[in-house]
Amino acid sequence: MASTIAAPRGTADLMPPATARWQELEARIHRLARRYGYGEIRTPVFEATELFVRGVGETTDIVEKEMYTFVDRGGRSMTLRPEWTAPVVRAAMQHGLFSQGPQRLYYIGPIFRYERPQKGRYRQSHQFGIECAGFGGPEADVEVIALAWELMQSYGMAGVALHLNSIGDEACRPRYREALLAHFRPHRSELSEDSQRRLERNPLRLLDSKAPEDRPFLDSAPSFADVLCDACRAHFARVCGYLDAMGIPYAVDPRIVRGLDYYTRTVFEFVSDALGAQSTVCAGGRYDNLVKSLGGPDVPSVGFALGLERFLMILEAMGFTGEGGRDGIQAIALGADARATLVPLVARLRGAVRSPVFADYEDRKLLAHLKLADRNHARYALILGSDELAAGEIILRDLERRRDERWPLGSVEERAASVVEEGR
Numbered sequence: 250m251a252s253t254i255a256a257p258r259g260t261a262d263l264m265p266p267a268t269a270r271w272q273e274l275e276a277r278i279h280r281l282a283r284r285y286g287y288g289e290i291r292t293p294v295f296e297a298t299e300l301f302v303r304g305v306g307e308t309t310d311i312v313e314k315e316m317y318t319f320v321d322r323g324g325r326s327m328t329l330r331p332e333w334t335a336p337v338v339r340a341a342m343q344h345g346l347f348s349q350g351p352q353r354l355y356y357i358g359p360i361f362r363y364e365r366p367q368k369g370r371y372r373q374s375h376q377f378g379i380e381c382a383g384f385g386g387p388e389a390d391v392e393v394i395a396l397a398w399e400l401m402q403s404y405g406m407a408g409v410a411l412h413l414n415s416i417g418d419e420a421c422r423p424r425y426r427e428a429l430l431a432h433f434r435p436h437r438s439e440l441s442e443d444s445q446r447r448l449e450r451n452p453l454r455l456l457d458s459k460a461p462e463d464r465p466f467l468d469s470a471p472s473f474a475d476v477l478c479d480a481c482r483a484h485f486a487r488v489c490g491y492l493d494a495m496g497i498p499y500a501v502d503p504r505i506v507r508g509l510d511y512y513t514r515t516v517f518e519f520v521s522d523a524l525g526a527q528s529t530v531c532a533g534g535r536y537d538n539l540v541k542s543l544g545g546p547d548v549p550s551v552g553f554a555l556g557l558e559r560f561l562m563i564l565e566a567m568g569f570t571g572e573g574g575r576d577g578i579q580a581i582a583l584g585a586d587a588r589a590t591l592v593p594l595v596a597r598l599r600g601a602v603r604s605p606v607f608a609d610y611e612d613r614k615l616l617a618h619l620k621l622a623d624r625n626h627a628r629y630a631l632i633l634g635s636d637e638l639a640a641g642e643i644i645l646r647d648l649e650r651r652r653d654e655r656w657p658l659g660s661v662e663e664r665a666a667s668v669v670e671e672g673r
């Protein structure tokens with residue numbers, strides 16, 4: 250026998266009933282984003298490699314070791330999207346959106362990173378994210394945080410904590426850089442290989458390290474709060490003030506940095522106690538310098554990315570299935586003559602009711618048909634046997650209340666429309 254082919258490591262096939270949970274979450278996200286005035290953006294799954302090298306930063310995990318990069322047949326270096334912010338900014342620049350005033354955009358879709366697959370960490374995963382571009386003030390920071398918070402609240406999620414920090418701007422970051430260098434340099438040889446390499450180029454990146462040998466030096470590192478300039482300090486205080494006023498709980502956490510060079514001022518993460526080691530479900534911050542650094546105008550922006558797999562893991566831990574009760578009709582024909590009548594009836598029913606109409610075309614015993622109805626989670630069965638056919642009738646069985654009614658064949662659509670919609 251030829252060897253079979255499996256899905257690549259770190260990817261997943263999504264099938265029913267899991268896809269019902271995805272659809273429910275995605276539908277909720279679309280409604281929520283719409284309510285906050287965000288419009289959906291979809292960009293290509295691959296982009297010029299250069300976009301991510303410049304947009305994400307050369308010393309980041311993503312660019313150093315996680316990108317799926319290939320040379321296409323025209324000799325161009327292309328990369329599967331490892332994150333959405335750079336492509337969104339690229340698209341907004343390319344289509345002149347930034348000259349039209351503030352932009353509120355959201356996205357849902359796959360990202361690709363060559364990671365070591367483990368719980369909550371995959372090579373193809375999916376993110377929901379938003380980008381709010383054109384506002385420099387703390388109001389926009391709070392708007393994006395509030396949107397993520399509302400998504401979690403809408404499921405009644407407990408055990409999710411918002412961690413908040415400020416990483417300053419061009420005015421105060423150089424001072425922080427120096428403070429970090431002074432802190433880490435004496436321990437250089439004790440740091441992880443990645444951190445040793447990054448130390449001189451971008452010491453901020455070290456704070457983001459997950460290497461256990463770096464841990465003690467991270468814990469004792471100086472905090473940004475000590476060196477923030479007045480403007481950044483005021484901005485951060487106002488973010489905190491708004492969150493207080495809106496009743497969104499948070500903890501100031503000096504260890505949150507976001508590795509990417511273009512982040513400024515506010516950075517935040519939502520962390521869940523239901524996730525184990527990969528505990529960050531949503532991460533974001535303000536990136537006032539990205540658009541400019543990609544060759545665009547000066548557009549202060551803020552956004553987040555939320556991992557849908559991790560979000561669904563939290564929901565699963567809460568026992569949320571995304572499934573409603575029984576819904577729809579299983580149409581059952583017993584015998585070839587009944588089937589000949591039932592098939593066009595099914596087509597008419599699908600036009601008459603909004604609930605699903607399931608049909609099976611094999612000769613089976615009634616019991617086998619009813620098992621299929623259970624598998625389909627159907628609320629009703631419409632049963633047409635030869636006796637019913639001869640009498641010009643059909644049986645409607647309510648599979649939940651275990652009750653039968655006989656309906657004239659000529660009135661099935663109208664009756665189904667009222668009964669099924671009521672019973673939903």
Ligand code: ATP
Nearest residue numbers: 362364369370371374529530531532554555556559
């Ligand atoms: P981590 O520190 O876990 O590697 P990150 O800083 O690389 O996260 P971001 O780039 O900020 O993650 O992505 C935002 C969110 O997207 C993460 O908090 C997580 O929920 C999700 N995410 C990122 N990478 C993966 C992955 N490989 N598999 C599953 N989810 C992911």
Ligand code: MG
Nearest residue numbers: 310311362364
């Ligand atoms: Mg990562």
